[in-house]
Amino acid sequence: MKVTEKDVSYVADLANLELTPEERSGMVRDLNSILDYMDRLNELDTTNIEPMTQVSGRTGERINDSEQLDPTLREDVVDGLRKSLPHDEALQNAPDSDGTFFLVPKVIER
Numbered sequence: 001m002k003v004t005e006k007d008v009s010y011v012a013d014l015a016n017l018e019l020t021p022e023e024r025s026g027m028v029r030d031l032n033s034i035l036d037y038m039d040r041l042n043e044l045d046t047t048n049i050e051p052m053t054q055v056s057g058r059t060g061e062r063i064n065d066s067e068q069l070d071p072t073l074r075e076d077v078v079d080g081l082r083k084s085l086p087h088d089e090a091l092q093n094a095p096d097s098d099g100t101f102f103l104v105p106k107v108i109e110r
Contacts, residue, residue, distance in 0.1 A: 001035065002035070003035065005025065008027045008031070009024060012024070012027075
């Protein structure tokens with residue numbers, strides 16, 4: 001499947017983006033390049049490759065004293081986590097709410 005300028009224009013319109021003709025043709029080229037690469041990846045034989053549920057199966061395991069395999073679980077970040085505000089307290093200073101959700105003005109118009 002190839003991406004056409006019509007496809008890019010349609011998606012740009014949905015996203016409310018104004019693209020120049022140069023940007024549109026660049027997007028067509030880039031998106032088709034990505035799809036070509038995906039086709040190349042699909043040619044690989046993955047018959048004996050086990051699916052991964054995450055990149056590292058050893059989440060949080062230490063490599064040495066200063067490095068951890070999963071950088072999202074650094075000790076300084078984990079230690080710095082705090083509980084969320086209670087629901088009522090979070091809505092307390094909302095300019096407008098229905099008692100459950102924040103109410104915000106509509107910002108997308110067509």
